[in-house]
Amino acid sequence: MKLTLKVWRQKNNKTKGKFETYQVEANEHMSFLEMMDVLNEDLIAKKQEPVSFEHDCREGICGTCNMVINGRPHGPLQGTTVCQLHMRFFKDGDTIVIEPWRAAAFPIVKDLVVDRSSFDRIIQAGGYISVNTGQAQDGNSIPVEKDEASASMDAAACIGCGACVAACPNASAMLFTSAKVAHLFHLPQGKVEAKKRVQAMVNQMDEEGFGMCSNTYACEAECPKEISVDNIALMNREYFSAVIGSEKIV
Numbered sequence: 001m002k003l004t005l006k007v008w009r010q011k012n013n014k015t016k017g018k019f020e021t022y023q024v025e026a027n028e029h030m031s032f033l034e035m036m037d038v039l040n041e042d043l044i045a046k047k048q049e050p051v052s053f054e055h056d057c058r059e060g061i062c063g064t065c066n067m068v069i070n071g072r073p074h075g076p077l078q079g080t081t082v083c084q085l086h087m088r089f090f091k092d093g094d095t096i097v098i099e100p101w102r103a104a105a106f107p108i109v110k111d112l113v114v115d116r117s118s119f120d121r122i123i124q125a126g127g128y129i130s131v132n133t134g135q136a137q138d139g140n141s142i143p144v145e146k147d148e149a150s151a152s153m154d155a156a157a158c159i160g161c162g163a164c165v166a167a168c169p170n171a172s173a174m175l176f177t178s179a180k181v182a183h184l185f186h187l188p189q190g191k192v193e194a195k196k197r198v199q200a201m202v203n204q205m206d207e208e209g210f211g212m213c214s215n216t217y218a219c220e221a222e223c224p225k226e227i228s229v230d231n232i233a234l235m236n237r238e239y240f241s242a243v244i245g246s247e248k249i250v
């Protein structure tokens with residue numbers, strides 16, 4: 001298949017970017033990232049600068065393969081990361097527009113690569129438990145009710161990719177932060193620090209410059225792991241209950 005790619009090129013966060021147009025030949029069995037590899041091999045052969053993009057696992061696990069494809073974070077397929085998207089979902093002759101995540105809290109590093117360390121700082125603020133849970137056997141001896149275990153596992157599926165931020169008109173990180181709050185909240189080990197955690201993580205999220213949630217649900221629609229906005233409701237409830245009922249964490 002012959003494709004026209006319009007790819008965002010930007011040297012760094014200090015310079016202006018623009019779209020460059022490239023022609024590439026791919027086949028329908030390639031993944032989207034393999035098609036990008038072909039583009040870069042062509043560019044290198046022509047002694048031109050290859051397009052910078054992030055990837056690691058190529059298995060939908062690590063959350064690094066972040067691109068907006070034809071206006072949609074992670075492209076046109078529901079519940080699918082860029083690395084799991086295949087070229088058979090495009091047609092011969094298609095023009096594909098490829099951009100980075102666009103959010104003030106995700107500054108562009110180069111081309112399609114953005115700095116998502118703001119997410120790391122939200123996790124560092126409280127996305128952990130400090131109790132010693134012992135070895136696996138001890139951990140398993142604490143009973144967890146099935147519905148709670150399932151809710152925790154569903155929230156823990158978040159891979160921290162940032163598509164929720166890229167999809168949101170307010171560049172809100174509520175879906176990501178709430179998934180990280182919820183997966184610990186639902187477990188007995190996570191209950192101990194739940195109030196402190198939710199305040200610290202929401203405060204850090206605000207400090208990083210992410211916008212507020214206005215219930216468009218674009219985040220849930222574009223999330224490759226189909227994380228539910230129910231987690232946002234849980235986080236809001238727990239945050240207000242923690243702020244009203246306890247010490248304020250600064």
Ligand code: SF4
Nearest residue numbers: 158159161162164223
């Ligand atoms: S909630 Fe979904 S879109 Fe947001 S970071 Fe997690 S996996 Fe990515």
Ligand code: FES
Nearest residue numbers: 058062063065083
């Ligand atoms: S490269 Fe790891 S999720 Fe896509």
